[in-house]
Amino acid sequence: MTKLGRRDFVNYLLGFGSISALAAIAYPIGRFLVPPPIREAEPNSLKVGTLDDFPVNSSKIIRFGRTPVILIRDGEENMRALTATCTHLDCIVQFSSERQQIICACHNGVYDLTGKNISGPPPKPLSEFSVKVIDKEIIISQNRA
Amino acid sequence: MSSFFDSKVFNWLDERLDLAPVKELVNHKKVPVHHHTVWYYMGGVTLFLFLIQVFSGILLLMYYRPGENSAYESLQFITSKVYFGWLIRNVHAWSANLMVFFAFIHMFSVFFTRAYKKPRELTWVTGFLLLVLAMGFGFSGYLLPWNELAFFATKVGTDIAGVVPFIGEKIKIILRGGDDVTGATLSRFFGIHVAILPAITTIILGIHLLFVLRQGMSEPEVFEELPEKKKKYIHFFPDFVLRDALLWLNVLIVVLALAVFFPWDLGLKADPLASAPVGIRPEWYFMFMFQSLKFLPPHILFFEGETLGVLFFGAVGALWMLIPFVKFRKEAVSNAKILTYFGLGSLIFILGMTIFGYLV
Amino acid sequence: MKKTYQTHFNELRVTVVSIILLPFCLAAQDKGAKSSDSNTINTCVECHETLEMMPEGYSAGDIHQKSGISCSGCHGGDPTNYDKDESMSKKAGYIGLPKRQDIPAFCGRCHSHIDFMRTFRPRIATDQVDQYYQSVHGKKLAQGDKNVAECASCHSSHAIMPADDPRSTTHALNIPKTCKQCHSNGKLMDQYGIPHDQYDKYAASVHGKALLEKKDTGVATCNDCHGNHAATPPDAESVSNICGTCHLNNMNLFKSSQMAADFDIHSCQECHGNHDIQKPTDQMLNTASNEEAICLECHTAGDEGASTANTMYQDIQGVDSLYALAKTKLTASKTSGMNFSEIDYQIQQTRQNLIQMRTLIHSFDTSQVNAKSVEGIKIAREAIHLADLEIQEYHNRRWGFGVSVIALVILALAVYLKIRERNELVKNSR
Numbered sequence: 001m002t003k004l005g006r007r008d009f010v011n012y013l014l015g016f017g018s019i020s021a022l023a024a025i026a027y028p029i030g031r032f033l034v035p036p037p038i039r040e041a042e043p044n045s046l047k048v049g050t051l052d053d054f055p056v057n058s059s060k061i062i063r064f065g066r067t068p069v070i071l072i073r074d075g076e077e078n079m080r081a082l083t084a085t086c087t088h089l090d091c092i093v094q095f096s097s098e099r100q101q102i103i104c105a106c107h108n109g110v111y112d113l114t115g116k117n118i119s120g121p122p123p124k125p126l127s128e129f130s131v132k133v134i135d136k137e138i139i140i141s142q143n144r145a
Numbered sequence: 146m147s148s149f150f151d152s153k154v155f156n157w158l159d160e161r162l163d164l165a166p167v168k169e170l171v172n173h174k175k176v177p178v179h180h181h182t183v184w185y186y187m188g189g190v191t192l193f194l195f196l197i198q199v200f201s202g203i204l205l206l207m208y209y210r211p212g213e214n215s216a217y218e219s220l221q222f223i224t225s226k227v228y229f230g231w232l233i234r235n236v237h238a239w240s241a242n243l244m245v246f247f248a249f250i251h252m253f254s255v256f257f258t259r260a261y262k263k264p265r266e267l268t269w270v271t272g273f274l275l276l277v278l279a280m281g282f283g284f285s286g287y288l289l290p291w292n293e294l295a296f297f298a299t300k301v302g303t304d305i306a307g308v309v310p311f312i313g314e315k316i317k318i319i320l321r322g323g324d325d326v327t328g329a330t331l332s333r334f335f336g337i338h339v340a341i342l343p344a345i346t347t348i349i350l351g352i353h354l355l356f357v358l359r360q361g362m363s364e365p366e367v368f369e370e371l372p373e374k375k376k377k378y379i380h381f382f383p384d385f386v387l388r389d390a391l392l393w394l395n396v397l398i399v400v401l402a403l404a405v406f407f408p409w410d411l412g413l414k415a416d417p418l419a420s421a422p423v424g425i426r427p428e429w430y431f432m433f434m435f436q437s438l439k440f441l442p443p444h445i446l447f448f449e450g451e452t453l454g455v456l457f458f459g460a461v462g463a464l465w466m467l468i469p470f471v472k473f474r475k476e477a478v479s480n481a482k483i484l485t486y487f488g489l490g491s492l493i494f495i496l497g498m499t500i501f502g503y504l505v
Numbered sequence: 506m507k508k509t510y511q512t513h514f515n516e517l518r519v520t521v522v523s524i525i526l527l528p529f530c531l532a533a534q535d536k537g538a539k540s541s542d543s544n545t546i547n548t549c550v551e552c553h554e555t556l557e558m559m560p561e562g563y564s565a566g567d568i569h570q571k572s573g574i575s576c577s578g579c580h581g582g583d584p585t586n587y588d589k590d591e592s593m594s595k596k597a598g599y600i601g602l603p604k605r606q607d608i609p610a611f612c613g614r615c616h617s618h619i620d621f622m623r624t625f626r627p628r629i630a631t632d633q634v635d636q637y638y639q640s641v642h643g644k645k646l647a648q649g650d651k652n653v654a655e656c657a658s659c660h661s662s663h664a665i666m667p668a669d670d671p672r673s674t675t676h677a678l679n680i681p682k683t684c685k686q687c688h689s690n691g692k693l694m695d696q697y698g699i700p701h702d703q704y705d706k707y708a709a710s711v712h713g714k715a716l717l718e719k720k721d722t723g724v725a726t727c728n729d730c731h732g733n734h735a736a737t738p739p740d741a742e743s744v745s746n747i748c749g750t751c752h753l754n755n756m757n758l759f760k761s762s763q764m765a766a767d768f769d770i771h772s773c774q775e776c777h778g779n780h781d782i783q784k785p786t787d788q789m790l791n792t793a794s795n796e797e798a799i800c801l802e803c804h805t806a807g808d809e810g811a812s813t814a815n816t817m818y819q820d821i822q823g824v825d826s827l828y829a830l831a832k833t834k835l836t837a838s839k840t841s842g843m844n845f846s847e848i849d850y851q852i853q854q855t856r857q858n859l860i861q862m863r864t865l866i867h868s869f870d871t872s873q874v875n876a877k878s879v880e881g882i883k884i885a886r887e888a889i890h891l892a893d894l895e896i897q898e899y900h901n902r903r904w905g906f907g908v909s910v911i912a913l914v915i916l917a918l919a920v921y922l923k924i925r926e927r928n929e930l931v932k933n934s935r
Contacts, residue, residue, distance in 0.1 A: 006926075007926065010919060010922045010923055010926055013915065013918065013919035013922065014916075014919040014920070014923060016915065016919075017912070017915040017916030017917075017918065017919040017920075018916055018919075020911075020912035020915060020916070021394070021912045021913050021915070021916040023912065024908065024909035024912040024913065025909075028228075028229035028232055028233070028905075029204065029229075029233075031228035031229050032204055032207075032227060032228055032229045032230060032232075032233055033204075033207065034228065035227070036226045036227050036228060063850065065846065066846040066847070066849050066850040066853075068850075068853070068854075085853075088723060090853075090856075091857065091860055092857050103753075105753055105754040105864070106754075106860065106864075107723070107751040107752065107753075108750060108751045108752070108753040109723075120723065120751065121721070121723020121724065121751065122723070123723065142214065224844070225844030225846070226844075231902075232902075379931075383923075383927065384924070384927050384931075387920055387923055387924045387927065388924060390920050391917055391920045391921055391924065394913050394916055394917040394920065395917065397913060398910055398913050398914070398917075401906060401909065401910065401913075402906070402910075405902055405903065405906040
């Protein structure tokens with residue numbers, strides 16, 4: 001290789017290297033700037049539907065982040081949301097509309113509608129989420145002091 | 146470079162802005178070559194890492210949402226949902242640590258080669274201020290993920306500020322935005338981290354770099370004493386810059402590798418009512434202060450041990466900043482000796498306390 | 506219930522003793538009130554302490570002691586008199602040590618009187634003595650058996666505390682030990698021809714482990730199945746009701762199943778045992794390849810029942826194996842620092858599904874179990890898919906890193922060559 005050829009080679013390599021390095025840096029940044037299609041992992045609040053989706057005296061297990069939440073409509077205006085995992089051995093609880101209580105079928109644990117453990121093995125109450133109804137739309141959110 | 150100075154663009158600019166000084170600087174700025182040349186690169190690496198911080202920080206701002214109920218969640222979102230979010234966050238975290246690390250190396254190398262001497266006293270002072278600012282960045286940025294560890298480290302850190310006599314309590318309340326570390330503290334730290342500190346840093350860094358360019362590289366005494374013929378130099382452009390670039394590229398690879406292979410845990414969300422977890426530690430560059438404060442007895446004479454410790458660090462810090470002006474002895478040689486011992490002592494103290502802090 | 510001669514006798518006995526002792530009881534209340542008001546002397550304790558003759562196991566935490574009913578409240582006598590002949594005389598109402606057979610009445614002179622008991626605890630029950638005489642212990646005691654448990658056997662004599670106090674011998678965590686005192690005594694139990702391995706069996710059972718090791722007070726212990734004061738072994742008919750107090754769904758499904766209707770099987774213990782109930786495993790249903798499958802105790806391999814069991818077993822296994830796979834993948838994505846909250850949620854759902862299937866088998870209806878199985882497999886597959894994506898992403902990151910490093914290294918190499926070229930240039934120019 002002649003001296004001149006070698007110099008050209010170094011210059012070409014410098015150019016090629018600069019462009020590829022720039023690309024290697026620019027690509028992640030470009031991707032980063034495009035917002036991902038999925039909403040946030042651990043939401044603060046969640047729209048779960050409209051009042052019409054929930055008949056009075058019905059309940060539904062919904063997902064709030066990675067926690068299952070039991071949403072109960074126990075009256076025309078009354079909506080409640082509580083963690084749905086039983087504090088005894090993590091079974092999913094259910095709403096008993098006749099008894100107006102929350103029961104866990106695994107070991108017959110019973111909670112009242114505020115989530116207080118009132119009978120059976122559960123050692124702790126279910127924690128509560130706050131529920132707001134705005135224009136018939138139900139929004140639940142983390143209950144934080 | 147010479148080809149650029151012949152270009153039309155340069156001429157166009159030159160006609161309007163008179164770029165002769167730039168041309169002069171580029172063509173004639175030289176860097177001495179000797180045994181200690183390697184230390185010349187440390188400031189540059191610190192600068193490069195600072196630039197990474199600026200860019201990755203701006204990117205994080207696109208998704209980060211300060212607030213008690215959103216900070217941690219938004220970070221979770223960044224690291225798990227945003228494309229390359231994990232990379233940007235980890236680059237920001239790793240580069241921050243490396244930046245402080247190289248800033249320390251830069252400072253001690255300048256100290257031991259006595260590069261702070263006349264005429265570079267103010268460069269040293271601004272450099273020291275930049276280190277303090279870097280630590281401020283670290284301290285305020287640590288809280289932003291709003292996780293358990295950060296929460297308690299901030300609690301402890303601001304408590305330490307509270308022991309300063311007379312004004313300590315006020316400083317603590319101002320820092321915290323209230324009596325305790327709360328969401329208000331997070332807002333404040335966010336503001337400090339992304340607005341106040343960057344503004345101050347830009348100014349001081351600008352001055353620091355201007356001084357360096359204006360004064361050129363400091364030549365160590367050994368080099369200065371060499372006969373003029375034996376003094377070797379390389380051109381700043383392009384030789385030194387090329388070497389800088391090579392090192393920066395390697396540093397970038399290291400930062401990327403750390404970000405990919407040693408990602409930072411997000412930890413648990415901060416819970417102000419929870420009891421402090423075991424093993425709360427400040428970031429490593431605060432460790433030596435944290436550890437020495439722990440060693441102090443609760444009372445020394447009539448003072449509280451901790452108060453005395455904080456005042457001591459304040460005094461030593463001030464002395465350190467004013468090193469170029471300090472004269473322990475009349476004769477320059479013995480003064481230099483004392484300063485070297487002082488520096489060595491500080492270095493050993495910092496290293497020892499840091500290592501001890503991690504061992505205990 | 507038809508009253509036997511025995512119960513009539515017992516009632517009479519209690520009534521008579523109570524009437525005789527009631528004045529003491531009220532006097533005790535009186536004195537109790539007095540002594541707690543003004544730190545008046547209690548000569549019983551003073552003398553018995555100096556003589557080191559305090560009763561064994563005496564605790565100051567005893568509920569009677571704390572309510573101001575001191576020694577004399579039960580034993581009679583005059584606690585203000587230092588003369589032991591006078592204070593412990595019949596005249597001072599001294600009873601001393603009751604005979605074993607009289608202990609229920611001794612306690613009952615207060616505990617069977619609601620008006621008196623109410624002054625301490627408004628909601629307390631006062632039927633313990635009545636209930637006691639319904640129990641095997643009570644019946645035997647009435648017949649003159651001196652071995653059987655009376656009040657103090659379980660409640661202790663001088664460290665009696667309410668059952669919710671963890672120090673109490675009747676606290677849920679302590680009940681097995683309390684019953685064990687007699688029921689693990691081989692010599693004693695042999696006299697009645699009953700086994701004495703219940704405690705050991707219980708301690709090794711799923712309930713026993715939960716209670717004794719995990720301290721889960723919600724779990725069934727001796728008295729939850731056998732009753733407290735009216736302790737009797739439950740008969741076959743009532744067992745499923747007893748188990749059903751906690752295992753509600755299992756009971757309801759079983760009761761409405763063909764198994765319960767067609768065959769004369771009523772009790773849970775036929776499959777699950779009693780004191781040594783183990784955590785049930787799917788293998789109990791595996792009639793195809795497990796010779797120990799519980800169903801094979803009545804069914805023979807290949808018959809209709811055995812194949813029903815096997816179908817349910819296969820359905821559960823289908824979900825369970827995917828559940829296990831999903832969990833290992835979850836751990837893999839967790840340890841490699843990837844996002845796992847979605848996967849975790851799906852795995853929780855799969856677990857619920859398994860619990861439901863394992864409950865539904867008590868219906869012995871394969872279609873119900875199968876429907877759940879289909880659902881569970883779908884959720885578990887989703888979890889596995891998500892985990893695979895995360896693990897894939899983990900590798901992608903390393904690949905991405907590799908590619909970008911190559912780009913950076915090329916540039917670094919070019920810069921390095923440029924430096925060398927410049928160095929040569931400088932050398933040549935000299």
